[in-house]
Amino acid sequence: MNKQRKMEGLLILNKRSLKVLSSQFNQCTIFIRRLYSVEKQSVFNKNSNDAAKEKTIKVAIIGAPNAGKSSFINTITNHRICPTSRKVHTTLTRSANIYNKANTQMILFDTPGLTTVNENKKYKLNDEYIRACNSSIENADLIAVIHDVSNSYTRNVLHPTILEALVTNKTVPSILIMNKIDMIRAKRILLDLVRILTEGTLTCKQREYLPWKGREEKFLADMKRPVKYKNVKSAGWAYFSEVFMVSALSGDGVKRVANYISEQSREKPWEYPEYQFTDQRAEDLIINNVRAALLDFLPQEIPYHLQCEMELFEVEKNRINAYVNIHAKNERIEKVISGFDIKRLKQISEVVASNIIELYNSNVSIVLNVVPKHKSFKKPTFDTKPRQNKPLQ
Structure with a gap:
């Protein structure tokens, strides 16, 4: 009974610590949401007396x-x-x-x-x-x-x-x-x-x-x-x-x-915890998957000249929302990426979403947007030089 209570207390402590960690590193470490279930299994499966050397x-x-x-x-x-x-x-x-x-x-x-x-x-x-x-x-x-x-x-x-x-x-x-x-x-x-x-x-x-x-x-x-x-x-x-x-x-x-x-x-001691499978951030994984899908779906050298940028990334409960901008050189390349009736862009987003779902075992929503360079937002510039008042006539 005492052992079982200690185990339950340890799991409650881990769950509380996860809530604190997830509030601090919400965007950088999604895999924290998988940590509780993995730690729960490892606590019951590991025997401290028979633990093998790492x-x-x-x-x-x-x-x-x-x-x-x-x-x-x-x-x-x-x-x-x-x-x-x-x-x-x-x-x-x-x-x-x-x-x-x-x-x-x-x-x-x-x-x-x-x-x-x-x-x-x-x-x-x-x-x-x-x-x-x-x-x-x-x-x-x-x-x-x-x-x-x-x-x-x-x-x-x-x-x-x-x-x-x-x-x-x-x-x-x-x-x-x-x-x-x-x-x-x-x-x-x-x-x-x-x-x-x-x-x-x-x-x-x-x-x-x-x-x-x-x-x-x-x-x-x-x-x-x-x-x-x-x-x-x-x-x-x-x-x-x-x-x-x-x-x-x-x-x-x-x-x-x-x-x-x-x-x-x-x-030698392990360098990474048991639940971690890569040192890459979730944002980088999504960007890399988008780029790989563009290489498969687009012809010739077009995908090598594209730049992908994460505009929005958020985690809500058990759902990952990502909004990725694909910067194209001109409108012609924009039409090649989007395809007829934006079907190609939808196919690319579905492929990327399926890969991320398999990794994190959670719901994923990925929106891709093609932005030509001439339509990209430019910050307004202001003239900081002092103006001289003209004399009144």
């Missing part, structure tokens, strides 16, 4: 653009945390995504696709985009390279920037994840790719030399120059600790990767 591991998910990094994280966490689309450069910023398995917390860093100098100029990528991947690798305990094996033009070689990152961070363990294996019919090709991409070996113990040993400086200098990706010769990395063949879309082989990552974790 383990943590940080994994940097890197790869070429559109290799399937975000899809892999969504599959392994069983949440649509990272927005995905069929076009390249959907992910522009780094994000930490949390997956808890038993007493192990895996922090998966979703990074933008690694690009060459020519690609940075073509897509007008800023310095923050380039530094996002480097900062993830510096803080990671393990590097997971996602490689697209469905592209026959690039599957025989690792991206030059990936090789540069592996050479620069030789002390960090790395694994190779060959993605999109469901697109290949002849499985013999996969075995040949493993041999090519690992330089004929899987572990550094089986090989006495590095392909870049003695000329690391020259190799890094060559990587800084503009390189055409298709003309690069076949090159792999001989120091992968393990190779996995997965399909992030269907989920084949992803469980093996999760088990391996969990085995590499170390005893």
